[in-house]
Amino acid sequence: MNILIYEHNHFGIDDLKEVLTKMGHSFKLVSNYDLSERKDSKFEKEFFKLYEEGKYDFVFTFNYYPIISNCCQKINKPYLCLIYDSPHINTYSYTLINSCNHVFTFDSADFFFFRDRGINTINYIPLPVNTSRLERQTKVPNPHFASDISFVGALYNEKHNFYERLIDSKISDYTKGYLEGIMAAQEHIYGNFLLESLINGPILDDMMDKMPANPNADGVETSSYIYANYFLSRKITSNERMHILEKLDKSLASKYKVNLYTHTPPKNLKHINCYGAIDYINDMPQVFKNSKINLNISLKSIKTGIPLRCMDILGSNGFLLTNYQEDILRHFRDGVDLVIYEDYDDLIRKCDYYLEHDNKREEISHNGFMKVSKNHSYEKVLNTMFNSL
Secondary structure, eight states: OEEEEEOSSOTTHHHHHHHHHHHTOEEEEEOSOOTTOSOOHHHHHHHHHHHHHHTOSEEEEESOOHHHHHHHHHHTOOEEEEEOOSSOGGGGBGGGGOTTEEEEESOHHHHHHHHTTTOOSEEEOOOOBOHHHHHHHHSSOOGGGOEEEEEESOOOOOTTOHHHHHHHTTOOHHHHHHHHHHHHHHHTOOSOOOHHHHSOHHHHHHHHHHSOOOOOTTBOOOHHHHIIIIIIHHHHHHHHHHHHHHHHHHHTTTTSOEEEEOSSOOSOOSSSEEEOOOOTTTTHHHHHHHEEEEEEOOOTTOOSOOOHHHHHHHHTTOOEEEEOOTTHHHHOOBTTTBEEESSHHHHHHHHHHHHSOHHHHHHHHHHHHHHHHHHSBHHHHHHHHHHTO
């Protein structure tokens, strides 16, 4: 097949190019477009000209872009996309119902949300992993990245984030206390996302008055959705990750080597080795391969999906210790392919246990690697998507 691919700083583009070439497909990659605009006459004109010149079979993107969907709809050509971000507000655009769409999301909760409302242009599939590349990159171990426990990920502690800006906007003490209460509850609840339904009435009115979160003109998302997923979820995730790191710092980091890789390392951790962010393609696989335990602490806005971090850890033949996500148990076995912790104390216990039982840990990491290699390769995922055509 001949594929037109649009991309803008997407993690998986190099893997996609490698695998499509291996599969015998031809493609043209168009980069450096800002695809966030929902209407752009110049973009549409260039799109139609490019598509006609190349005589492509369909258009592909990572994540969903209404402007591309509308272009494909006008010329009656298929549009395939794979969503790996959460939240992904673009799916709330009315363009999702365009008949040209073949949208695949990694979060089954989003799939069921739209399917239950009669929208059949969206499907569910876990994210793919390019184990061939990861094996090549980790064939020679790099001791620089060796650790007993590691966590790679944002702490969402940057200045002037959405939640801090909301607080600075002078919402009432009552609203602030209410939000802190529901965030504290959601932090310890896995498998049920409560926030959106709890932002209503006078609380919503106060937030909208001080820092409005208005839906897109062509979208059906609610203000409560925006606040829950973009303001509160990130703050909860920030709190959760810091609470776990602080617990590790006090209980295990003086006994084991614990490494943290993040954009803005905190200053209050005494025993954890704090590093800056690492390169996704070149260094991250070495971290996952050379860490005895790799932690996943999911972004709260991922309702049920398996985060990309989990797939990359397993694909690097790393041991994964993760919070509960419903979709994980659709495809993997707890204690066999990976390990799920139930709460913070359980995380500490399981870290200690698996660091003392090398054989069990190595068997689980091997099983996880074999499972993603067999069931979640780029080739298998792409073939499933292409067959939808």
